[in-house]
Amino acid sequence: MPDLLQERSVKPQPVNADMKKPDQGLTVADFILKQLSSWGITRIYGVIGDANLLLLDAISRQRAIQYIPFLDENAAALAASADAKLNGGIGVVIGTSGPGLVNMLNGLGDAFADRAGVLAITGQVDAPKIGLHTKQYVQQQLTVTPLAAFSELLAHPDALPDLLQHCLVLSRLQGAVTHLSIPKLMFTEKVKGAVLPYSPHFHQTLLAPDKDVEEVFQLVAAARKPMLLVGGGISGAELETVMFAEEMGAAVAATMPAKHLFPHNHPLFVGGLGLAGSEATSILMRESDLIIILGATWWPEEYTPQGANIIQIDAARENIGMGHLLVRGLVGDLRDLMPRLAKLAKRSAKNEEAQAAWKRRISEARSEWTERLEQETSQEGSPMAPQRIMRDLADMIPADAIIAVDTGDHTIWFNRVFSNHGQRILLSGRWRTLGFALPAAIAAKHACSERPVVAIAGDGGVVQTIMELRTAAAQGLALILVVINNNAYAIEKNRMELTGLSTIGSTLDNPDFVLLAEALGGKGYRATSSAELRKCMEEAFHSERPVLIDVSASSPTVPHSKI
Template identity: 80%
Template sequence: MPDLLQERTDKQQPVNADMKMPDLGLTVADYILKLLVNWGISRIYGVIGDANLLLLDAISRQRDIRYIPFLDENAAALAASADAKLSGGVGAVIGTSGPGLVNMLNGLGDAFADRVGVLAITGQVDAPKIGLHTKQYVQQQLTVAPLAAFSELLAHPDALPGLLQHCLIMSSLQGAVTHLSIPKLMFAEKVKGAVLPYSAHLHQPLLAPEKEVEEVFHLMAAAIRPMLLIGGGVYGAEPDTKVFAEEMGAAVATTMPAKHLFPNSHPLYAGGLGLAGSEATSLLMRESDLIIILGATWWPEEFTPQGVNMIQIDAARENIGIGHGLLRGLVGDLRDIMPRLASMAKRRKKNEEAKSAWKQRISEVRNVWSERLEQETTQAGSPLAPQRIMRDLSESIPGNAIIAVDTGDHSIWFNRCFDNRGQRLLLSGRWRTLGFALPAAIAAKHAFPDQPVVAIAGDGGVVQTIMELKTAAAQSIPLVLVVINNNAYAIEKNRMELTGLDTIGSKLDNPDFVRLAEALGGIGFRAHTSEELRSCMEKALQSDKPVLIDVSASSPTVPHSKI
């Protein structure tokens, strides 16, 4: 019998030189779908185009992934971003070359800014025409570079397994936008390589050492006037966070995306933070001797104190200390850390006198704030004050609903006045693009078909994506779109007036939104009074079609407005 080891050594070849890659007989398009299924992706949003027809054909031949067609790539990418925000996983969006990718950029910008994982796959012109003067060609890697953590052109089918897996890992772990461009005919070429499963270790909890947690807690326990700033990282640890706040006697503020993660009616709750937040939060932060930031990165300098002691806990170490100094940072999964902190808080020896004085101060500040909100949200008259609209909506929208909030002055009034009773929020947090709410609501309804979904948009923002109401109607999606109609880009108009600028470009000549909704296959209602708005919401939530409610609104100046 020949000595194989000696034979290979003589030829100076690696031991596995003759090993062949697995050949499952899959095309590029089929491989993409198989791997996405293995990673738990069950929805792809997109728009048809010449360069993705073969991928769409492959999608039509399988049942594990649902394709959700949109009318515009921007809206499709916004939906994928919203899907990722809801699921905590990876959103997927597809488009064509040239204008397809360029239209998609705004939606990818939302995912980039809010650090949620989105995988974009776009067709590219046929391989022999890449780099030449041909229709719809653009160098896609340069085009998407400011937004995508990774972007590559598939030059050979056998490179797909490694490239696609790399994209999914980066999007999943880093909350990154990743992108593959694929020459249009390559979708039909055969791939060699295994379809690897999602590996559970990728989301193995990051456990902080007990010694570190204890040291951080001792610093917390020394505070007389503690305050918590809660962000989205607390998701999954809400009960223990509430216990911790109560045991510490800490005031609580939330970022807007985390508004539903702490009971808004709780006596320790001060409200939001920033221009869209509450004055109570800013006042208590200024008086606090320790601010504990839990899973949040929002720190607007105009509304936050300087020089205060801060402790920040986050699963992403790069988030800690952004925009402010720290007494101490702690890296770890809050779902692991908060139960430990809550337990330590229960056992600690408390300074009841100091705790009582701080709780009394929180109550005083909160009561003053509540009285002010009561005055704002009970205003009568027509058109309706936006504060009154938000109160009516908070009392009309079910507690298990998902609410997609667009960008505009209505979002400020929403965070200020909406009493969240558990409704989960979707918003364009840092990108703050107009037109986010409706595509996000469509994605939410696909992800959670049994829950009510409401989109709230201003008249300036809704027109950016309102044609997607036809998408909702075509897909028989029952959602509610509330349009706050004040005939202006209100924030901009009010700021221009405050500073003596001409209000050019700020006033709107809106279409008849009710008739437009009907033309797009939905139902349209109009509300001029509080009673009409509540009645419209009741009917809309029972409809089996998408419903648009056009609410006549005034446009008061948001507090603290400036250019």
């Protein structure tokens, strides 16, 4: 008779217990590159260091992904952030342990603040030395915590497939910063697991129910003075947005990253919003009885009406109602929603008398603003008024160009004056770091080599990353860097003077930027007048190497300035 107790002590194994994980014979480094490539990533920005040498060696043995070396990790991370902003995908940056990651943090901060999907991969000290007092060691997960939605140390090669997939999904779908830290010798260890390509379900359109769309439209149709605030979310639905605005007779303002998405010469367009925007926008917002926010999150309190009636439409539900109250929110992809709303608007009955009156008011506010800008931008003399510089640049930069704008008083004058004819704008929107423009321009030229690329920076910001002009020269990138040179941190200096503070630390003793450009392998020009600037720009667009144009500028106080 069988021993029942013995039989019961033998526990059955799970059905698939003997199945082995897929094994493609890839090392950690090779697996990373295969996985990134399967997600359509074609560029990695980075700086060499002791803890990422084995990854760099793997990069050198493949052709699917280009490695773009920078001189500083901050600039490399800014370039990755700009790449993600430009393409709506994932920017990838690599660095070494300790100071490599710490130098990278500012660029990751830019991606974090603007919700640009960036994956940072940093080497770490040898596994047996983690947590010990050894060179270039820092607990990287704690270091990056304020900026990264996910950060993990790779403790075993077989964990890589799941960890890397998780990072890619978060960065791609949520515009998050993610981070993997990998002990330096683990890059050569073999991984068990399969490369998982980018799946179509990740970009499946988010559809809103007809009932909700109809209800939102009825609220818009009832408004007598509607206004649209458009952001980057309308990309892909630009024509339908114009149609909707025309049918509803709505004034239109745009956030700075969305400047290229609505025609500036359209009679309903009234400019930007905020300190760098137009007075016409703030005035009409105050008079409007319904503001419809389309794919935008910019809502500066000092330039927007309190208690306004607001409808907000966005694909990211967490964006809706951020910083203001709502009449109604609607979650959906604007590429799907704007054609539906435009069709409803075309079919709807109109209050022609109210619409005509509101259009006259829009025209009046727009004309007053245009007249004011004409006075500001017609100034002659040397050094040049920044308003005149921006008008001249608007006249000369081709419509298909990409413009990377740094942070400073020139950013405000740019948004206030620059009439966009389709040029794509890259900027450090919420982080507002100095030094953004040149690394962003390098990324843009790699991503869109056939398009003209212009970086606009102040003298206070450009010095933060100007050594990367050598990076551009070494990589044969024909981009233009315009330096607005007023020998000061102008915003800070003017605000200090306005409030009677000492101006200590606000003036600059700049190097000769023209000579510096030549030393870094570029071409340098100097412009002190409108005619000289135009001549320099014409020559720069024919150059086969990077060009720096040092423009002598005045530093008038920006309207509404205060501490």
